[in-house]
Structures are given as C-alpha cells and as structure tokens.
Amino acid sequence: MYNDKVVDHFTNPRNVGEMPEADIIGEAGSFKCGDTMKIYLKIEQDRITGVKFQTFGCGAAIASSSMLTEMVKGKTLEEAQRVTNEDVALELGGLPPLKMHCSNLAADALKDAIAKYRIKQSSSRA
Amino acid sequence: MQKRQVYLDHGATSPLRKEALEAMLPFLQERYGNPSSLHSPGRKVRTAIERAREETALALGAEPEEIIFTSGGTEANNIAIRGAAQARRGKGHLLTSSVEHHAVLDVCRELAGEGFEVTLLPVDRYGLVSPETVARALKPETFLISVMTANNEVGTVEPVAEIGALARERGILFHTDAVQAVGQLPVDVREMKVDLLSLSAHKFNGPKGVGALYVRRDTPLTPLYSGGGQERQLRPGTENVPGIIGLARALTLAVEELPEKSRRLKALRDRLIEGLLAMGDAVLNGHPSSRLPGNVNVSFNYIEGEALLLGLDLEGVAASSGSACTSGSLEPSHVLMAMGLGLQLARGSLRLTLGRGNSDGCVDYVLAVLAPLVDRLRKMSALYPGKQS
Ligand SMILES: Cc1ncc(COP(=O)(O)O)c(C=O)c1O
Numbered sequence: 049m050y051n052d053k054v055v056d057h058f059t060n061p062r063n064v065g066e067m068p069e070a071d072i073i074g075e076a077g078s079f080k081c082g083d084t085m086k087i088y089l090k091i092e093q094d095r096i097t098g099v100k101f102q103t104f105g106c107g108a109a110i111a112s113s114s115m116l117t118e119m120v121k122g123k124t125l126e127e128a129q130r131v132t133n134e135d136v137a138l139e140l141g142g143l144p145p146l147k148m149h150c151s152n153l154a155a156d157a158l159k160d161a162i163a164k165y166r167i168k169q170s171s172s173r174a
Numbered sequence: 175m176q177k178r179q180v181y182l183d184h185g186a187t188s189p190l191r192k193e194a195l196e197a198m199l200p201f202l203q204e205r206y207g208n209p210s211s212l213h214s215p216g217r218k219v220r221t222a223i224e225r226a227r228e229e230t231a232l233a234l235g236a237e238p239e240e241i242i243f244t245s246g247g248t249e250a251n252n253i254a255i256r257g258a259a260q261a262r263r264g265k266g267h268l269l270t271s272s273v274e275h276h277a278v279l280d281v282c283r284e285l286a287g288e289g290f291e292v293t294l295l296p297v298d299r300y301g302l303v304s305p306e307t308v309a310r311a312l313k314p315e316t317f318l319i320s321v322m323t324a325n326n327e328v329g330t331v332e333p334v335a336e337i338g339a340l341a342r343e344r345g346i347l348f349h350t351d352a353v354q355a356v357g358q359l360p361v362d363v364r365e366m367k368v369d370l371l372s373l374s375a376h377k378f379n380g381p382k383g384v385g386a387l388y389v390r391r392d393t394p395l396t397p398l399y400s401g402g403g404q405e406r407q408l409r410p411g412t413e414n415v416p417g418i419i420g421l422a423r424a425l426t427l428a429v430e431e432l433p434e435k436s437r438r439l440k441a442l443r444d445r446l447i448e449g450l451l452a453m454g455d456a457v458l459n460g461h462p463s464s465r466l467p468g469n470v471n472v473s474f475n476y477i478e479g480e481a482l483l484l485g486l487d488l489e490g491v492a493a494s495s496g497s498a499c500t501s502g503s504l505e506p507s508h509v510l511m512a513m514g515l516g517l518q519l520a521r522g523s524l525r526l527t528l529g530r531g532n533s534d535g536c537v538d539y540v541l542a543v544l545a546p547l548v549d550r551l552r553k554m555s556a557l558y559p560g561k562q563s
C-alpha cells in the first residue's frame with residue numbers, strides 16, 4: 049500500500065527522538081484520527097540547525113514526520129514555514145489518498161513550533 | 175533470524191484445504207451439469223448437492239431441509255434478518271448487540287431507517303452481552319434477537335444458548351452470526367436454541383464466496399430475491415456447486431478435527447498472549463477464558479495499530495488491527511469502543527488469529543520480531559512517557 053520511499057522512512061526514520069536542548073517544541077494532533085506529533089527545533093539566527101520528532105501515528109504519519117525533518121533542516125524559518133503537507137507527500141513519492149491527512153500532522157507541528165518561537169522571540173525582545 | 179512468512183489472520187480468511195479442493199475439482203470440470211436439469215448430468219449434481227446439505231446439517235445438528243446455501247456470511251445474515259423483518263405484517267422491534275459484524279449492524283441500521291425499532295445492546299468490558307440485558311430490553315413488539323456466537327475482532331464467545339432459551343420461551347426469533355464460531359467451537363443449533371444461524375466456508379478452510387443459513391423449520395422468512403425456486407426460494411439462482419461441495423467437505427473435517435485443533439490452538443494462543451503481555455504496557459482485549467481458541471487481540475499503549483501491522487508485514491507476518499486507518503474508515507473499531515476502550519488503546523490494537531497451519535515456530539517468530547518493533551515504535555511515540563522502572 050505504501051511505496052518504497054515511505055517504507056524506508058517508516059523503517060529507518062531520520063531525526064527521531066527527543067531533543068533536551070531544543071529552543072522550541074511544536075505539537076499537532078489530528079482531529080480525524082487522534083494521532084499526535086511533536087517536533088523539536090534548534091534555531092540559530094532564524095535558521096533551523098537541529099530538528100527531531102516523535103510521532104504517535106500510522107506508517108504514513110511516521111514517514112511524513114521523518115521526511116519533513118529532512119526537508120527543513122538548514123532552512124530559515126521563513127523558508128521552512130512555506131513547506132506544506134503536499135510538499136512532504138510529494139517528496140515521499142506520493143501517499144494513498146486516504147492517508148493524505150497524515151502528512152498534515154508534520155506540517156502542522158512545524159507551523160506550531162515556528163509560531164511559538166516567534167511569540168517567544170517577541171516577548172523576550174520586549 | 176531468518177525471515178519467514180507467517181499467516182496470522184485466519185479471522186479474515188483461511189487457506190482452502192486440500193481435501194476440499196479435491197472434492198471440488200470434478201465439479202469445476204467434468205461434473206458441470208445444472209442441478210435443476212432433468213437429465214442425468216444434472217441429476218447427478220443434484221444428488222451431490224443434497225449429500226452436501228446432509229453433511230452440513232449433520233455437522234450443525236440440523237435437518238437437511240433446514241440448510242440454505244448462500245454466497246457467504248454476509249448474504250446469510252441479510253436473508254435472515256431482513257427476511258424475518260419483511261415476513262412481518264407491520265413493523266416491530268428487534269435487538270442486536272453493539273459488537274456485531276457490519277453484515278448484521280448495517281442491515282439493522284437500514285431497517286431502523288425503514289421504521290423498525292432497533293435496540294443496540296451494550297456489552298461489558300470483555301465484549302460480553304448479558305442475557306439479563308437482553309431480557310430487560312425486550313418489548314411486546316420484539317420479534318427478533320440477533321447476537322453473534324463469537325466476535326470476529328476480540329474472539330469473545332457470547333452466551334447464545336441462554337439468550338436462545340429466553341427467546342424461545344417468549345416466541346421471539348433468534349438469529350446468530352456464527353461465521354467465526356463454526357469450525358472453531360462446537361455448534362449445535364438445537365442446544366443453542368437458534369432459529370437462524372449464519373456460517374461462511376472460507377473461515378474454516380473452505381472456499382470463499384459460499385456460506386449457509388440454518389433456517390429452523392417453520393421460521394417465517396420473506397425471500398430477498400426473485401427468480402428460480404432454488405434453495406426453497408430463499409436464495410434463488412443456479413447453485414455455486416463446487417463451492418457447496420467444498421463447504422460441506424471442509425465443515426465435516428473441521429468438526430471431526432475440532433477437539434484436537436481446539437486444544438492445539440488454545441495452547442498456541444495462550445503462549446502468544448503471555449508473550450505479548452510480557453512486553454509491558456499491553457492489555458488483552460476480549461474475554462480471558464470465554465474466547466475463540468484461535469483469537470489473540472492485544473492493545474499496545476502509545477503505539478498506533480497500522481504502524482504495527484506495517485512493521486510486521488515487512489517481517490513477513492500477516493496480522494490485522496482494530497486501528498481506524500486499516501479498514502479504510504477513520505473511525506476506530508466499533509467493537510473496542512463499545513467495550514469502553516479509550517481512543518488510544520483502540521487505535522493500538524493488534525489481532526492475531528491462529529489456524530491449522532500455525533505451529534509453535536510461528537508463535538516464537540512473531541514474538542521475536544514484535545518485541546523490537548514495539549520497542550522502536552514506543553521510543554518514537556509522542557505519547558510515550560519513557561520506560562517505567
Ligand atoms: C462475524 C462475521 N460475520 C460475517 C462475516 C462476513 O462473511 P463473508 O465474508 O462470508 O460474507 C464475517 C467475515 O468477515 C465475520 O467475521
């Protein structure tokens with residue numbers, strides 16, 4: 049049901065685990081299925097220098113999480129923010145239609161992290 | 175460890191056994207007559223079908239004229255429930271359980287939409303329907319009770335004989351979906367006091383696309399289809415001859431082998447359950463003892479079921495799950511939810527169903543590949559609080 053690339057990211061997920069030194073943690077849950085993802089970012093001068101994730105979810109959710117972390121590593125927050133769930137699915141070589149919503153989890157967790165980071169920045173500047 | 179192929183999804187379907195295939199082959203080749211024909215090739219096939227009906231009846235403690243061959247469990251359930259409802263002059267009330275297969279639940283839902291009153295009986299945390307709950311839900315207008323013999327997801331064996339007794343006392347029809355039970359448990363229609371019982375051949379090493387409905391003598395049923403007079407008009411259409419022959423052969427053998435098979439599967443089942451629970455943070459779904467000999471259903475906390483299935487499949491293990499996304503819908507299993515499991519545990523369920531081909535080696539292999547998989551998925555889970563020591 050999944051292509052080889054998805055299976056690879058499921059079997060050998062990149063950047064998986066906790067990051068105690070993270071600057072910010074983003075979270076997202078799917079309303080559709082109740083699955084959950086956490087993303088940990090290390091940020092230096094508005095650039096993502098470190099990223100890790102943890103996911104409770106199906107195979108597609110795990111693979112999307114893994115792929116997203118690969119895609120945003122080294123990007124500026126500005127660039128990272130523009131990554132959509134379709135981009136993640138495309139980079140994975142496609143997901144079954146029923147599993148497209150699973151890629152939202154990763155994109156939403158990232159957006160949550162960036163939004164939280166901006167709030168944190170502006171309040172520390174004030 | 176060498177990779178193997180281990181099939182642990184006998185609840186979904188089971189492989190056709192050799193004896194059934196051999197019994198079927200002549201009817202796929204030289205014995206092609208239509209059993210309704212008057213000529214000799216037709217009459218010979220008629221004789222074979224009637225023998226198959228006698229064998230099927232014998233295996234269930236029924237009379238041959240009480241057996242209707244169908245296209246499977248789904249059709250048998252439809253003919254029974256809808257047929258009983260339509261045989262009534264007016265509407266009325268029917269009872270079923272909240273853990274039935276969709277082939278029962280959806281028929282009842284449709285009948286509710288057509289003006290019948292339908293009660294969905296609750297179950298306890300093991301998935302059991304209590305006869306007292308049934309008795310309390312009865313109304314003067316109740317004409318049908320449908321409760322499955324054994325549950326397909328969690329393997330819980332329901333107290334059908336007691337429910338049958340209270341239905342019989344009150345003159346209410348009793349149907350049971352015995353698709354998962356036949357060939358796994360002793361099934362006797364008189365002891366169970368059922369009026370209607372559904373079974374399906376592919377669950378006991380028979381062919382797919384054929385089943386049977388036991389219809390107790392004088393049970394009022396309106397046929398769902400119009401056509402020829404086959405199967406006492408309840409299932410008109412030229413018979414699936416090879417299928418019927420295969421069903422009868424597989425059923426006869428399954429019943430003969432039942433005590434031996436049941437003992438063997440129970441031992442494998444209990445060892446499997448023990449090994450799975452030993453992985454920690456896991457719970458057994460379904461009844462601990464009133465349970466199908468081949469059914470194992472365990473929920474792993476912090477893990478999603480589809481991820482488990484995918485990981486197992488990559489190791490050559492075929493299993494199933496109550497997880498939402500495996501069945502195509504996003505809702506988690508209605509059975510696990512009715513049993514009161516939380517959403518997370520319902521999503522983390524794994525069903526392993528044993529059958530004839532399984533051995534101790536299969537159990538060892540599954541446990542060996544599952545332990546590191548569970549560990550890996552837990553460690554990457556956003557919900558895992560870390561190992562409790
Ligand atoms: C309890 C139960 N009822 C009915 C069915 C449907 O049987 P069939 O596949 O023969 O239509 C199944 C099979 O999945 C089942 O497990």
Ligand code: FES
Nearest residue numbers: 081083106109150
């Ligand atoms: S089904 Fe929920 S993330 Fe895939």
